[in-house]
Amino acid sequence: MSLRTALAVMLLMPMIAVAADQSWTAYGGAPGGGQYSPLKEIDRTNVGRLHIAWVFRTGEFGQAMYRQKHLTFEANPLVVDGRMVVPTATGKVFALDPATGKPLWTYDAQIMKHAWYGDLASRGVSTWLDAQAPDGAACRRRIVFTTPDARLISLDAADGKPCAGFGQGGEVDLREGIRFRHKGGYSQTSPPAIIGDIAVVGSSIGDNGAVEQEQGVVRGYDLRTGKQLWGWDPIPRDAARAVANGWDPAQAAATGAGNAWPPLSVDPALGLVFVPTGSSSPDYSGAMRSGDNRDADSLVALHAATGEVAWRRQLVHHDLWDYDQASQPVLTDIDTASGRRPVVIQGTKTGFLFVFDRRNGEPVFPITETAVPASDAPGEVASPTQPMPIPALRLARTARVTGRDAWGITPWERDACARQMDGLRSQGIFTPPSLGGTLVSPGWAGGINWGGVSVDPVRQVAVAFVMDLPMQVALIPRKAYDNRDEDADDAKYPHLEFNDMEGTPYAMRRGVILSPLGVPCTAPPWGKMVAVDLRQGKVLWQRPLGTLETKTGLPMEVGAPGIGGAVTTAGGLIFIAATIDERFRAIDTDTGRTLWEEKLPAAGNATPSVYSVGGKEYVVIAAGGHGNIGTAVGDYIIAYTLDGQGPSLVFQHRFAATVLVAVLVIVALVAAVVVWRRRRKRRARAQQTGSE
Numbered sequence: 001m002s003l004r005t006a007l008a009v010m011l012l013m014p015m016i017a018v019a020a021d022q023s024w025t026a027y028g029g030a031p032g033g034g035q036y037s038p039l040k041e042i043d044r045t046n047v048g049r050l051h052i053a054w055v056f057r058t059g060e061f062g063q064a065m066y067r068q069k070h071l072t073f074e075a076n077p078l079v080v081d082g083r084m085v086v087p088t089a090t091g092k093v094f095a096l097d098p099a100t101g102k103p104l105w106t107y108d109a110q111i112m113k114h115a116w117y118g119d120l121a122s123r124g125v126s127t128w129l130d131a132q133a134p135d136g137a138a139c140r141r142r143i144v145f146t147t148p149d150a151r152l153i154s155l156d157a158a159d160g161k162p163c164a165g166f167g168q169g170g171e172v173d174l175r176e177g178i179r180f181r182h183k184g185g186y187s188q189t190s191p192p193a194i195i196g197d198i199a200v201v202g203s204s205i206g207d208n209g210a211v212e213q214e215q216g217v218v219r220g221y222d223l224r225t226g227k228q229l230w231g232w233d234p235i236p237r238d239a240a241r242a243v244a245n246g247w248d249p250a251q252a253a254a255t256g257a258g259n260a261w262p263p264l265s266v267d268p269a270l271g272l273v274f275v276p277t278g279s280s281s282p283d284y285s286g287a288m289r290s291g292d293n294r295d296a297d298s299l300v301a302l303h304a305a306t307g308e309v310a311w312r313r314q315l316v317h318h319d320l321w322d323y324d325q326a327s328q329p330v331l332t333d334i335d336t337a338s339g340r341r342p343v344v345i346q347g348t349k350t351g352f353l354f355v356f357d358r359r360n361g362e363p364v365f366p367i368t369e370t371a372v373p374a375s376d377a378p379g380e381v382a383s384p385t386q387p388m389p390i391p392a393l394r395l396a397r398t399a400r401v402t403g404r405d406a407w408g409i410t411p412w413e414r415d416a417c418a419r420q421m422d423g424l425r426s427q428g429i430f431t432p433p434s435l436g437g438t439l440v441s442p443g444w445a446g447g448i449n450w451g452g453v454s455v456d457p458v459r460q461v462a463v464a465f466v467m468d469l470p471m472q473v474a475l476i477p478r479k480a481y482d483n484r485d486e487d488a489d490d491a492k493y494p495h496l497e498f499n500d501m502e503g504t505p506y507a508m509r510r511g512v513i514l515s516p517l518g519v520p521c522t523a524p525p526w527g528k529m530v531a532v533d534l535r536q537g538k539v540l541w542q543r544p545l546g547t548l549e550t551k552t553g554l555p556m557e558v559g560a561p562g563i564g565g566a567v568t569t570a571g572g573l574i575f576i577a578a579t580i581d582e583r584f585r586a587i588d589t590d591t592g593r594t595l596w597e598e599k600l601p602a603a604g605n606a607t608p609s610v611y612s613v614g615g616k617e618y619v620v621i622a623a624g625g626h627g628n629i630g631t632a633v634g635d636y637i638i639a640y641t642l643d644g645q646g647p648s649l650v651f652q653h654r655f656a657a658t659v660l661v662a663v664l665v666i667v668a669l670v671a672a673v674v675v676w677r678r679r680r681k682r683r684a685r686a687q688q689t690g691s692e
Contacts, residue, residue: 022617024079024609027124027191027263028452028565032331035454035567037610041617042642043571047586047596051644053618054101058635060088064113066184067120071633072605073624074189074450076124076565079611081141081157086622086637087122089189091147094637095160098620099613101639105160109171111149115184118206120148120627123263123450123606124191126199127157128223139163144199144223146188150174152201152221167226174201177231178215179256186214190450193264193273195304197223200273202260205281208322211288211503213281216259218273220307230307234258234277234295245294254503255289257281258296262450263328265344267358272310274331274344274358275300278324283444284433284473285320285504287379292317299329299346299354301361311361315348317383320375320432321473322444323349327452331358334460334534345455345534347448350429351396351466352389353532365390365537372430377475379505382432392538395530396442396468398429407523408515417521420513424472433473433508441522443471444510445629451565451578451607455534456589462532463566463589465545465578470522472496473510481507519548525559527579529566531592541592546579555581557594563629565607567619577604577621580631584608584621602634616641 028035042050062071077086084098091111095104125145133140141157152174154166162170180186185206192199199221205214219231235258236242239249258280265274280289280296297316302309316323330345334355344358355364369385388394403422408414425431426439446467454463476484481500489498489509495518496511513521520526525544533540546560564578573595574587582603586596605626610619620639625631 021615022612024077024611025127026078026194027076027126028328028330028607029567029609031194031266031268033263033265033328033452034330034332034457035452035565035607036456037567037569039569039610039612039617040571041612042569042573042619044573044588044595046642047573049642050586050596050598050619050640053639053641053644055639056094056096056101056103056637058086058088058092058094058637060090060092060635061633062090062120065090065120066114066116070120070627072121072626072628073622073634074121074123074564074606074626075622076607077609077620077622077637078125078127079609080127082613083157084620085125085127085143085157087125087145089120089122089148091149093125093143093145093155093160095157096637098611098618098639099616101637107155107160109147109151109153111147112183115149116182117148117184117187119187119189119204119261121189122148123189126191126194128194128199130224139165142223144192144194146174146190146192146201148187148189149184150186150188150203152192152199152226154223154226165225172221172226174203174219178217179212180214181210181212185209189261190263193266194223195266195268195271195273198229198304199223200264200266200304202264202275204261205257205259207257207259207279207281208283208499208508209281209502210500211255211281213256216257216277218260218275218302218307220304232302232307232309234298234300235280246291247294248290251289255280258293261324262326262452265329265331266304267331270359271304272358273302273304274329275302276325276327276329276346278326279316279319279322282499282501282504283319283322284475284508284510285380285501285506286318286382288504290381292383293319297323297325299325299344299356301358313354313356313361315346315352315354315387316350317386320380320382321430321440326449328450330453330455330462332455332457332534334364336364336535345453345462347453347464349442349444349447349449351394351442351447351468353393353395353453353462353464354389355393355534355537365393373427373432375432376425376434377432377506380432386430390537393532395464395466395532395539396447400426400428401439401441401470401522402426405523406521408521409517409519413515413517413519417513417515421470421521433475435475435477437472437474439513440471440473442466442468443512445469445563446471449563451563454566454568454574456568458570459589460534461540461568461589462534463568463574464530465527465562465564465566465576466530467527467561467563469520469526469561470513471510472513473508475506475508478505478507520561526561527559529574529576529587529592531589543592545576545585547581547583549581561629562603562605563626564605567608567610569610575608575610575619577606577608577623579603580629582631598640600638601636603631605629605631
């Protein structure tokens, strides 16, 4: 090689490394979600060499927060222009060097600490490049995010300083123009969706307190000025629109919510924003919102420029179960019998996958209006049917659950569960709430929650974590609720929560159906991974995910509860934490087999991000627990890479098998001792009888 050639190669090497870098530029990895990375340095052959590259601790534990015990760390880190940006539910944003974890800047939004927030979370930030600004100008690259106390903030990505020309001092008050009942009742938990020069935001509303909750308006804002460009309310407030949409005008004017609280998705080519909406308030009583409640519990495509509806699909009619559309819509292309189609996939709390042509909302797989049980609560009229996809795309339990399905670690536990379950009305997934109590499965926290759906676009495989827990909900007549003894109720229902549902004939109580030892009353798995072939609409594989190590000390993978998302990669891997056993796993996309796992310092109830710096691939997870599901709070951001220098506690399946064998041996020995002692006593009694 000549000197000239050698010098040319040396000069090109940095350019090659930069070109090889892969960012994570939006929540879920792309404007259309999907939670997929095209990186493949880490693959099935070498993932066992994955070790910690660096650890950063935020120091945020919800100090002085009113609902500190409910703190979560759900952030999906964004990586762009050589910076990783991570928010916390306490209103702080951290910028880090993605190769080292070294802090670059910190911004503190100084949120209201003592407000009652229905969901104390922040799932991510967004980024926008102002193409009209010259290179090097302040705020050319911006970090745009929302806060728990409902502000939209724009920061200079270079130094974390507020962008002066945006709103007032870099922020917009999102509570303006919104009816709200109390501070914190109207919040923001997901990042804005960015399309062109517009930021689109939904809202998070605690929707069980009353009929007249906050309004779930979706709004578009100019990213340079912060000016509101349009607003769309899923609940029609004017009489003419209410009648056209099948609402009673007076009821539509009064009721609230119907809000879009998970991340939204955008298709810049089509100019559409895909909005997953929740239930109109309150969740468990529909007497004051008769009819289907069109546009609530729906997937709605809006024109990004105007906020006008392009198409809509309601996925739950007249919701009585808190079956919000809780996960980000996923945009991808799939091969069908009629050719390749651009689609949007919506995972639901019912555990269903709905797949639509994203241009017009036409179902790719058939949807059937299926007869469901009627309500037996006076004043309630449930929808006689509910839309259901083909059976293969129903990923959670839909059938009736009774005491015969009870499960327990011991016969005593099982019997206690059976008694609870037999006392509840149970006629399948859409059994309406009743005065005597209703068994609901998978329930309001189950199915596919905000962790969403990951899609490998090459394999055309969708992957989701599905939770399936036995839950109960009961309606309480208003007079009985107002006169109740709260201390007695707390003692009688220690694991259940109560909500007022003010303005309706009923209050309610709800919770997971647990055994006396605090274990769910149906057989595991309570959490599982499911992979679906999108070309054929069929399940490729499913497997339990998670152990009960934190509950029993045993690492047997029976399928544990959890919350969080998965990421698929071109290396043929699925990365997921999510479960309460505080483990981070790499799973083979084709087979579902665990290839690597790591014990985290706190549960990773978040969605990982995958990126590369200097041509080196990293996987990062926020490990901070989740107060609402009982995992310990942490403040860790942990990055992994091949042959990392940090410690790694890898658990092989042989260990689990060894523990299982040891447990069985111990049980056998105990049983043998019991039998031996009983025989010894019988011989002693026989000898005594003979001597007499």
